[in-house]
Amino acid sequence: MAKKLYHGAAYYPELWNEETIEEDLNLMIEAGINVVRIGEFAWSSMEKEEGNIDLSFFVNIIERLYNHGIETVMCTPTPTPPIWLTHNHPERLHVDAKGNVMSHGSRQHICTNNAYFRKRAAIITGEIAKAVGHLPGVIGWQLDNEFKCHVSECMCETCKTLWHKWLEGRYGTIDTLNKSWGTHIWSQYYHSFDQVPQPISTPFLHNSSLSTMYQLFSYEKIAEFSDEQAAIVRQYSKAPITHNSTTFFHVDNERLYKHLDFASFDTYAERSNFASYLFNCDLWRNFKSGQDYWIMETSPSHSASLESYAAPHPNGYLKAEAVASYALGGEAFCYWLWRQQRTGCEQPHGSVISAWGKPTVGFENVKEVEAARKELESIITSTRPLQAEVAITYSDRARAFMKTEPHKDLDYRSLIIPFYERVLSAGYHRDLLPEGANLKGYKLLFTPFVHYVSNDYLQQATKFVEEGGIWIVGPLTGGRTEHHTIHTDAALGKLEQLAGVETLYTYPMDGTETYGEFNGVKAPLSLWSSVFQPTAGRAVGTIWGGNSDGEAFMTEHRYGKGKIVMLGSLPSGESGDLLLKNLIDHYAKEANVQLKTDVSRGTIVAPRIGNGETIWVIVNMDGAGGTVSIPDSGIDSVTGQQLEEGQYEIGPFEHKVITFRMKDEQTTGAAQGEVTIS
Ligand code: GAL
Numbered sequence: 001m002a003k004k005l006y007h008g009a010a011y012y013p014e015l016w017n018e019e020t021i022e023e024d025l026n027l028m029i030e031a032g033i034n035v036v037r038i039g040e041f042a043w044s045s046m047e048k049e050e051g052n053i054d055l056s057f058f059v060n061i062i063e064r065l066y067n068h069g070i071e072t073v074m075c076t077p078t079p080t081p082p083i084w085l086t087h088n089h090p091e092r093l094h095v096d097a098k099g100n101v102m103s104h105g106s107r108q109h110i111c112t113n114n115a116y117f118r119k120r121a122a123i124i125t126g127e128i129a130k131a132v133g134h135l136p137g138v139i140g141w142q143l144d145n146e147f148k149c150h151v152s153e154c155m156c157e158t159c160k161t162l163w164h165k166w167l168e169g170r171y172g173t174i175d176t177l178n179k180s181w182g183t184h185i186w187s188q189y190y191h192s193f194d195q196v197p198q199p200i201s202t203p204f205l206h207n208s209s210l211s212t213m214y215q216l217f218s219y220e221k222i223a224e225f226s227d228e229q230a231a232i233v234r235q236y237s238k239a240p241i242t243h244n245s246t247t248f249f250h251v252d253n254e255r256l257y258k259h260l261d262f263a264s265f266d267t268y269a270e271r272s273n274f275a276s277y278l279f280n281c282d283l284w285r286n287f288k289s290g291q292d293y294w295i296m297e298t299s300p301s302h303s304a305s306l307e308s309y310a311a312p313h314p315n316g317y318l319k320a321e322a323v324a325s326y327a328l329g330g331e332a333f334c335y336w337l338w339r340q341q342r343t344g345c346e347q348p349h350g351s352v353i354s355a356w357g358k359p360t361v362g363f364e365n366v367k368e369v370e371a372a373r374k375e376l377e378s379i380i381t382s383t384r385p386l387q388a389e390v391a392i393t394y395s396d397r398a399r400a401f402m403k404t405e406p407h408k409d410l411d412y413r414s415l416i417i418p419f420y421e422r423v424l425s426a427g428y429h430r431d432l433l434p435e436g437a438n439l440k441g442y443k444l445l446f447t448p449f450v451h452y453v454s455n456d457y458l459q460q461a462t463k464f465v466e467e468g469g470i471w472i473v474g475p476l477t478g479g480r481t482e483h484h485t486i487h488t489d490a491a492l493g494k495l496e497q498l499a500g501v502e503t504l505y506t507y508p509m510d511g512t513e514t515y516g517e518f519n520g521v522k523a524p525l526s527l528w529s530s531v532f533q534p535t536a537g538r539a540v541g542t543i544w545g546g547n548s549d550g551e552a553f554m555t556e557h558r559y560g561k562g563k564i565v566m567l568g569s570l571p572s573g574e575s576g577d578l579l580l581k582n583l584i585d586h587y588a589k590e591a592n593v594q595l596k597t598d599v600s601r602g603t604i605v606a607p608r609i610g611n612g613e614t615i616w617v618i619v620n621m622d623g624a625g626g627t628v629s630i631p632d633s634g635i636d637s638v639t640g641q642q643l644e645e646g647q648y649e650i651g652p653f654e655h656k657v658i659t660f661r662m663k664d665e666q667t668t669g670a671a672q673g674e675v676t677i678s
């Protein structure tokens with residue numbers, strides 16, 4: 001549980017003179033900034049020439065900030081290796097899939113697996129941790145910055161050698177690899193691990209196993225780099241360690257956070273995309289369960305670079321974002337960046353203060369955030385986010401499988417976010433869970449778009465169903481093995497027997513004039529689909545027209561105390577929206593989901609518990625204002641006013657905090673995260 005709410009900014013004091021720094025400190029106080037993140041690109045200021053490390057500037061600045069009441073998240077500067085590390089050393093640089101060797105000048109240009117880079121990275125990390133790790137101002141660490149944000153898998157010679165070792169570790173013998181990947185296809189057969197290519201340019205596509213495994217290899221290597229840095233920092237500092245990530249980058253976030261202390265993300269979603277902002281909050285809360293997450297970067301107004309810019313937030317939206325995030329489990333809300341860049345390639349980016357030291361278009365909004373932070377701090381720090389009853393699995397591994405097999409330009413994020421949005425806009429409180437998350441306490445679980453369902457996941461989900469949960473599997477789930485090959489026992493492997501179905505066919509339904517009907521709603525079916533024939537279960541969704549007229553695209557099967565529902569296709573269009581809404585409501589009802597609010601679209605309720613109370617933080621996100629129904633009498637925590645059961649209005653971007661006193665039996669349930677207030 002958070003002890004304090006942070007309001008912060010990324011700060012680059014090494015780029016400014018003394019006078020400006022003094023001005024910054026005063027302006028930070030005025031803006032209500034209580035934490036800054038520093039150092040992530042400062043390697044050349046810390047170690048001008050190789051071996052000549054001087055960190056006194058950073059020690060000083062951290063102390064000065066602290067004396068002004070501002071705490072620091074210190075970073076390791078490894079995303080921007082200095083020229084002495086790269087000049088005349090093309091072999092240290094990142095190589096992309098087309099064989100292009102990166103050059104010095106931007107960031108992430110080096111290969112993070114290069115041995116000499118790792119040596120220098122370890123040295124600078126150790127020195128920084130030694131120099132600042134004990135300072136009272138240092139309350140946290142960020143490793144590097146946005147791993148793999150500009151680059152994906154590296155194809156350099158170092159990576160080639162590591163790849164072969166990784167394959168050997170995974171498969172043991174080349175014979176096993178050959179069999180698992182079916183390499184006699186197109187005569188790919190290998191005699192030794194060192195013959196296995198990297199997925200670089202080829203006349204047509206690579207073997208699916210090779211493409212997916214290379215991504216998983218790369219996921220693992222970047223996480224190992226993170227682990228290594230964390231271990232070094234821990235030798236000198238007790239402050240918790242994070243990394244700022246997103247769902248865009250080429251990392252497996254679940255794996256990445258495994259050995260870190262807290263999770264954090266960066267977001268630059270525009271207001272129109274507020275669902276994707278909330279998606280991050282509902283996901284990041286669950287990477288380190290029971291631990292608050294941080295928003296490490298967001299713009300006070302707009303993101304931009306030399307080449308483009310996004311729409312600035314309308315006034316009021318920033319505060320709505322901050323309130324929503326604090327309420328959904330965010331301990332910190334931090335900007336990129338404090339003072340507008342004078343040089344570089346991101347001068348047009350929104351900031352709190354301009355390069356000439358004046359408030360920007362976002363400044364008043366930042367002050368509004370600070371006012372809201374103060375208003376909410378005691379409420380948030382005495383409660384914690386309530387566990388949802390509805391869970392949706394999020395998997396970066398599934399994202400890798402889809403990158404290998406995108407069918408028609410599908411990408412995992414653009415499928416899962418709209419799917420999540422349906423649950424969100426129907427008013428359900430929800431958790432996005434990484435694959436390995438504990439499913440205890442949930443009632444309804446969705447597993448869409450996961451080509452490969454691991455044995456571990458299958459076991460957990462089965463247990464969840466045995467104990468009474470309803471598991472909705474699909475669309476696009478289960479059709480691939482761990483090697484990214486096709487099952488040969490049944491189209492969806494072991495899943496079929498559990499779900500009491502036989503999959504008759506799998507094929508794309510787009511453009512086939514195929515409709516699916518569930519609960520009286522009929523909609524066109526789309527995407528790569530599975531057509532079912534129930535064996536033990538029963539059909540609940542029928543196919544009309546197309547190549548599989550009369551068969552099932554949806555089935556359900558009682559299993560233990562719960563149920564497995566197979567969803568073989570994605571209903572599309574407006575009627576598809578309706579069908580899916582119907583499906584969600586139908587099974588939520590059957591699963592006895594209580595954590596649902598009657599709230600208009602564009603407004604959200606974030607429930608929290610603690611102190612024998614349930615709290616609702618209600619926020620209007622779309623700027624159109626909305627309504628919310630309160631099922632019981634409560635108290636407006638800000639005004640102290642007593643509110644009776646009924647419908648209330650929320651103005652554009654406004655929020656309300658309502659406290660409900662729990663009945664005794666509910667308080668007991670709350671300890672297990674099972675309380676409901678309706
Ligand atoms: C992030 C990055 C920052 C800055 C920002 C601009 O991806 O971590 O350093 O570039 O984007 O939006």
Ligand code: ZN
Nearest residue numbers: 111154156159
């Ligand atoms: Zn490399």
